[in-house]
Amino acid sequence: MASDQLLEQYKLYVELADRVSDRRIKTNQYFITLLSGLLVVLSFVLHKDQQATLSRYQPYIVFSVGLLGIILCLVWQLNISSYRQLNSQKFQVIHDMEKHLPYPLFAKEWQLLGEGKDRKKYLQLSRVEKLVPVILSLPFVVLFIYALF
Secondary structure: OHHHHHHHHHHHHHHHHHHHHHHHHHHHHHHHHHHHHHHHHHHHHOOHHHHHHHOOOHHHHHHHHHHHHHHHHHHHHHHHHHHHHHHHHHHHHHHHHHOOOOOOHHHHHHHHOHHHOOOOOOOOHHHHHOHHHHHHHHHHHHHHHHHHO
8 A cells, every 4th residue: 555655745746846847848938938039129129210209218228137137047048047947956866766666767767867977978958058048148238239339
């Protein structure tokens, strides 16, 4: 009976870990959409037909969009770190539960992947994932610096 309960808890916890990964993907999509949309809106606002109307506000608009983009990229970085920590802890719990199950699937997989230490075996997604906000922050940094000068 206790092993049946453990198996059910294990299944539930693996499902919860998967849901965290899904939320992480959706969060990344949200930030990509938001930041891309911000650049699109800026291009419409600064279009040459609009420039006469907005010319005196242009430096403030460019500065604000640059600053907002940088802040959003920093918040995105924090979200990625938080999800990484949460997933790491969830998989630690899964590994602990697997000690009481017939075969430790996730622990074995992690061992075969070199526990994330050997990039030839496994390049951790969160390391690659953290580069995206940095790359997407570059146009906003350029806008911010441009607006200052």
